[in-house]
Amino acid sequence: MSSPIKRHFFVCTNSRPPEAKPSCGIKGSPNLYMKLMEEVEKRNLFGKIAVTATGCLGPCFDGPSIVVYPEGVWYANVTEADIPDIAENHMQNGQTIDRLVYKWPQI
DSSP: OOOSOOEEEEEEOOOOOTTSSOOTTTTTHHHHHHHHHHHHHHTTOTTTEEEEEESOOSOGGGOSOEEEETTTEEEOSOOGGGHHHIIIIIIHHOOOOGGGBOOOOOO
């Protein structure tokens, strides 16, 4: 039997000392995590959508970062103002928010 979870949102909540390189936690990502959890509750999506706070996901200079699976979409520079759009479009309807998609550097 497959999992009833349709999407899993991973929110980087890693924090470093202010004198270190940037981190998502210092930029407010714990609030993003809480807002996403509130959206799950508000939309009655428990058991269908998972939201997990994580350690560092990598693109620290462009955080806060959120990664969504199974799509493998990486969002960057997410703010609290973006959460309703993410919830309505991606969480509920599976539509990627193009303006927030992380642009990976060319190597």
